[in-house]
Amino acid sequence: MILSIESSIATFKTVHLHEGLNVLLADRLPQSTEKQTRNSAGKTSLIEIIHFLHGSDCVAESMFRKKELIEHSFRARFSIGGEKFTVERSGSDPSKIFLLEGGEKSVELPRKTDKASGRDCVSNSNWRVFLGHVMFRLPPQLRGTVYDEPFAPTFRAMFSYFARRRNSGGLVHPERHAEKQQIGDWQINLSYLIGLDWQIPFEFQKLRARERSLEELRKAAKAGAFGEILATVAELRPQVTLAETRAQRLRDQLANFQVLDSYRDLSRRAARAKAEMQSIGREAIVLNETLEHLARSLDTEKAPERSDLQQLYAAVGVELPGVALRRFEEVNRFHESVIENRRKHLQQEIGGIRQQLSEGDRQLELLDNERSSTLKTLEGRGALEDFLQLQKSLADCDAQAASLRERFKAAEILEGEATQLDIDRANLKRRLQEDHQQRKFVLDDAILIIAEAISELYDDRQGRFVVEATNNGPEFRISIVGDRGGGISNVEIFCFDLALLKIVTKRLGGPGFLAHDSHLFDGVDERQIAGALLLGSQATEKRGLQYIVTMNSDIFDRLPLSDEIDRGKVVLPMRISDETETGGLFGFRFE
Numbered sequence: 001m002i003l004s005i006e007s008s009i010a011t012f013k014t015v016h017l018h019e020g021l022n023v024l025l026a027d028r029l030p031q032s033t034e035k036q037t038r039n040s041a042g043k044t045s046l047i048e049i050i051h052f053l054h055g056s057d058c059v060a061e062s063m064f065r066k067k068e069l070i071e072h073s074f075r076a077r078f079s080i081g082g083e084k085f086t087v088e089r090s091g092s093d094p095s096k097i098f099l100l101e102g103g104e105k106s107v108e109l110p111r112k113t114d115k116a117s118g119r120d121c122v123s124n125s126n127w128r129v130f131l132g133h134v135m136f137r138l139p140p141q142l143r144g145t146v147y148d149e150p151f152a153p154t155f156r157a158m159f160s161y162f163a164r165r166r167n168s169g170g171l172v173h174p175e176r177h178a179e180k181q182q183i184g185d186w187q188i189n190l191s192y193l194i195g196l197d198w199q200i201p202f203e204f205q206k207l208r209a210r211e212r213s214l215e216e217l218r219k220a221a222k223a224g225a226f227g228e229i230l231a232t233v234a235e236l237r238p239q240v241t242l243a244e245t246r247a248q249r250l251r252d253q254l255a256n257f258q259v260l261d262s263y264r265d266l267s268r269r270a271a272r273a274k275a276e277m278q279s280i281g282r283e284a285i286v287l288n289e290t291l292e293h294l295a296r297s298l299d300t301e302k303a304p305e306r307s308d309l310q311q312l313y314a315a316v317g318v319e320l321p322g323v324a325l326r327r328f329e330e331v332n333r334f335h336e337s338v339i340e341n342r343r344k345h346l347q348q349e350i351g352g353i354r355q356q357l358s359e360g361d362r363q364l365e366l367l368d369n370e371r372s373s374t375l376k377t378l379e380g381r382g383a384l385e386d387f388l389q390l391q392k393s394l395a396d397c398d399a400q401a402a403s404l405r406e407r408f409k410a411a412e413i414l415e416g417e418a419t420q421l422d423i424d425r426a427n428l429k430r431r432l433q434e435d436h437q438q439r440k441f442v443l444d445d446a447i448l449i450i451a452e453a454i455s456e457l458y459d460d461r462q463g464r465f466v467v468e469a470t471n472n473g474p475e476f477r478i479s480i481v482g483d484r485g486g487g488i489s490n491v492e493i494f495c496f497d498l499a500l501l502k503i504v505t506k507r508l509g510g511p512g513f514l515a516h517d518s519h520l521f522d523g524v525d526e527r528q529i530a531g532a533l534l535l536g537s538q539a540t541e542k543r544g545l546q547y548i549v550t551m552n553s554d555i556f557d558r559l560p561l562s563d564e565i566d567r568g569k570v571v572l573p574m575r576i577s578d579e580t581e582t583g584g585l586f587g588f589r590f591e
Contacts, residue, residue: 023570193503463492
């Protein structure tokens, strides 16, 4: 519970709060136009100060780092776990929380002395851990526990449901305290607050992270970021088989390979022998053709018949009378000698060719034996250069095969991971369903609280609170049946927050208050606003709890409040307005 909020700013209007309903009014002046706003009055800033004193981040854009505020501090008195605390924090040194009162015996608050001021202080991170422990029963030491992991329930995430910030988009969806809040964050923290098994949505969040990694790999592969690194198992399997087979063949060749120093000379000798054998073969073809020609000539080389010669002589005598002719016998003998000499010459030619062919055959046999011997010597051996080239080829093939194997394994992992994700998601959904069945009493309590609040606010409408086990984790939905006008969505947020206050206070202790910016009731019918203030008052009065609301005075004055609400008691005596430069919460205006 918050007892008071003040500041070192001299013009700051100290806020004193009490148990039950607390309404901080911002006065609307008669001369104010509809276009004038009262953001400068400080209604929203009060919510920011509450967060600041409960350990919120103080980034460079923070209100507390502005030049008008950075050198000033803000102080609050709290009642936490039955103990009074007075704490102070400034934008100039936001990592320190000064403990002016309380926490002396709390081991969860390791104190140290600030050298500049000599006052006791704790780090903002330790202050958060302490508040998380006393308000939400988080472990007093987070390090080394599951609560120290990303997306585990945190004090700041859960606290933000009890003081929603409009600037963060906290007044849009009941289940989110910020517009950009991730699904895992609200699933986990709401499950913890309501009393469900928060580790199931925690596992869903891990599963989503695995899915995102897998999807990023797939997108990168489609875009060509990895070249041909990624492919399917079916596509890569034959490539791996062929590459491994090529590498094994080269490996076998290397195993039988011997380096021969005279490999080049022997190779040249074998080549020369082959060339000589080819030359002899070509020459043998020509000789065989010549031999056939001479053999045919020898067969046709015959002496003419004697009768033919006689006829020639008779013809000469008739046609050339008086010519002296040699004797027939002499001519016949001469002719026969010519024929005989011709036959002898042909026979000599044939004999010479046959001798050349025989010599060629002998040379062929010698060359063939020499070449065969050389090739046998070269078999399984080679030059050093060939051996090194073979080794390089094997290394290239091995590298290609190894790369393909890695790609194949990666493809198996990716496809296996996709299948495993489906299995894990189904198992998580089943676990979630079983948890909702086992914790039916927790859900029933929340459902009844919200249904009763809606029935109190509307006579003609029904509402329901649905917690559904889906494939993406638990879904929390609150809805009021009927026309969505009249600020229905804002009323749904109010009912949800009121249920959280009751449930968390009963289960965990909680922060002891619920704070709503006036913007929550923008567009809400005045009867529903009055009903909401009554419900908030009833839920907190005489229970050590607070319902803090900032509101414009003209709206509050028109509300048909129940007799149970004492306007003089619930309205804070400190009033703010936009009447003058000093009328706001800080006592001055700044951008």
